[in-house]
Amino acid sequence: MNAPVLQPAELPTAVTGALKALLGPRLSMGLSEREQHGRGESYHLGLPPQAVCHARTTDEVAAIVRLCASHRIPIIPFGAGTSLEGHVGAPYGGVCIDLSGMNRIIAVRPDDLDATIEAGVTRQQLNAFLRDQGLFFPVDPGAECTIGGMAATRASGTNAVRYGTMRENVISVTAVMADGTIIRSASRARKSSTGYDLTRLLVGSEGTLGIITELTIRLYGIPEAVSAATCTFPDVASAVATVVSAIQYGIPVARAEFLDGRTMLAINRYFKVAFPETATLFFEFHGTKAGVEEQAQQMQEIAAEFGGTGFQWAAGQEELNRLWHVRHNVHYAIQAMRPGARVWGTDVCVPISQLTELMRTTHADTQGASFFVTMVGHVGDGNFHVGLIINPADPAEMAEATAINDRLVARAIALDGTASGEHGIGSGKRKFMTLEHGAGIGVMRAVKQALDPLGILNPGKVLPDP
């Protein structure tokens, strides 16, 4: 098996010299930049790489990979640093390749409803660019993340119930493999049955099988009508049951976000707003004017059945934007409840028939926690996040949070669910991989060994130690 690559005390001067010759000032060895590149946005402690390379082209990435391969030096791809499970840490040292400078929008093809972009393009950048053409890219994890990073972690977010995740919305990627070979995973055809699905193999592989440098992604027409609403519920179960019922009924809801009372409290404080501080759903509907009205009407009826009250419709685009701005920044709102703390966001996902029960038991399980605990969810997908607002430097709090998450993941997997709906594995969830995948881990290991025989691509991530 490809063993973790041991960290030398320092990078060989042959390597730093060659990198400097290649990149000039775009090679950085300074501590603050290395520290900034060694951690994401979560509770994980930083593990800085030994050097940061700001790449500008796929060929440059390939040259860096070939150089590192020849010295067996770990390579950690980096986008915007918004990941949540320690994906960008360098536990074995090595070279970080920062792709954020590869932010060209190469082609937008309205006739084919697709675009080709470099990996460092952010979704905000792309959507701002597309707006005038009446198009948008729907996958929306909230953060100001790069689309390459979203592909690498198989991200999703609030729109997935309607538009799918990165799995469904990446048509093709250009990737640099562990030996420096550049491949393109597929053509631009919308469907193909010519061989192994290299696109889906790379999407979600978190930089451990190859480094995604360009992507062709699906676009959608901005809907004729968009309408959004909030609605409050007496408890978690009734709010979740409303969404589950709507999905089963076939309402093509575009977004259906659950936020618990504590999250609403945090939002009110952080944004200086005054939502009711109880279980709440944020909805969005996309379609024709008639279609959106029909969907909204059906949804109100279902919500009423489960005790939902106070339907508030966003009046106009500005109010709608404000609503989703609030939802997208929940992470920061709940973090602000405790100055200096970090949010440990859990991420289980289960079949939706199991969701109400799992959220109820989880709510009960966290009532006695010694820290502030919130719950939000992309409930239309069966996916929710418990926010544990902790001090990662406090061993007792870390132990308590770890135990909560362990119990939650075990319950989710027992319900035929998954340890991570959209955040990925990184270093943080490796311990759950065998429980979830059983013998499938052997297949994953064989693929990793075949495609990265030296074990240099983002070591210490995704797969548990053998």
Place this chain on the structure above:
Amino acid sequence: MNAPVLQPAELPTAVTGALKALLGPRLSMGLSEREQHGRGESYHLGLPPQAVCHARTTDEVAAIVRLCASHRIPIIPFGAGTSLEGHVGAPYGGVCIDLSGMNRIIAVRPDDLDATIEAGVTRQQLNAFLRDQGLFFPVDPGAECTIGGMAATRASGTNAVRYGTMRENVISVTAVMADGTIIRSASRARKSSTGYDLTRLLVGSEGTLGIITELTIRLYGIPEAVSAATCTFPDVASAVATVVSAIQYGIPVARAEFLDGRTMLAINRYFKVAFPETATLFFEFHGTKAGVEEQAQQMQEIAAEFGGTGFQWAAGQEELNRLWHVRHNVHYAIQAMRPGARVWGTDVCVPISQLTELMRTTHADTQGASFFVTMVGHVGDGNFHVGLIINPADPAEMAEATAINDRLVARAIALDGTASGEHGIGSGKRKFMTLEHGAGIGVMRAVKQALDPLGILNPGKVLPDP
């Protein structure tokens, strides 16, 4: 590299004895059954396996695989034998595992809109079973194929423009790997970001990486309203442009099938009907009553812009069923135009902006052919089939057909398309793999070598010889 496995003159008696002990009368060595299992429905000549095993359980499949692995004997999985590119031939001999007897519907979960089935369940069987529950499985290649076979070839068909292909509709598979290990590729969660996407790796691998024995698939509610229509056009280009325009406009058409004038002629003769013998579109719309009416109205307007006339709406379920029965049996209708002939169905797929031009040049390229040539297409996906009605035993016709297909595939790949939208590679399209995938072939070979080091899983398929 895993070299093709050489065919021994006969299977070792240790193997046939062990198979007989395991399967009793479900092991067949008779020539007629072997011949029947050595060919699909296309022009490919049959290549019979040396034995046919009728498996009933995943454990039985695993036992057969372990036995074959220990003697390095090729294994060819078989569903309904409807494949079109020589997928089931045994060029190196070996053992066919017929999964059609594994046809249990294990669970249907209306609350989760999913079902778990054995690989031998056919889509007709499943949909008949689901109808009373108001559910259906949309992927529809037309033939009476098994859902396991559809997954193995990443099939799609008439509904893909709305519901996606097997890539989007398989949630998880149980598979027997080359050493007999049984894995389950994923949980039932609708989304997950826990490691490599083994589901998508196995879907489309044509039995060369593992043998799919069970699947969990997505279901959909039968739409409140379904409406279907035919419409005729002056030429190929105007019909195709109508669909491309509708897709770009965002009309969620459920089916948009093109049939050329010759196909309509063949249909009229075979089904004793009287369609106009000109370029025709078959449409279907799914939704609420209001939604379907809105879609149909928009589509009529677009069709009229491109010279479409004679919109005929199917009146009632029976007429609608008859329409799609006709479309599903086009293969047999065109085959019947020349008794004793076989249909070579090409299968390129391109970005839809390129489709009109490619279909026009292809139409021109085949006008002088010495045999009957038809053209049908899932044009909403950019995918179409040229039907070459040939005598595969005539070397001149085979050479002519080969040249037509070679030119067509080269044009499609040059337009950033694919050699196969939905039929797969089998043995027939291996020669195009390097042209389409370039350096990606090396990645595919590495994955194959890692997961099937002995090269026993369906040798001679998918990947070109090294």
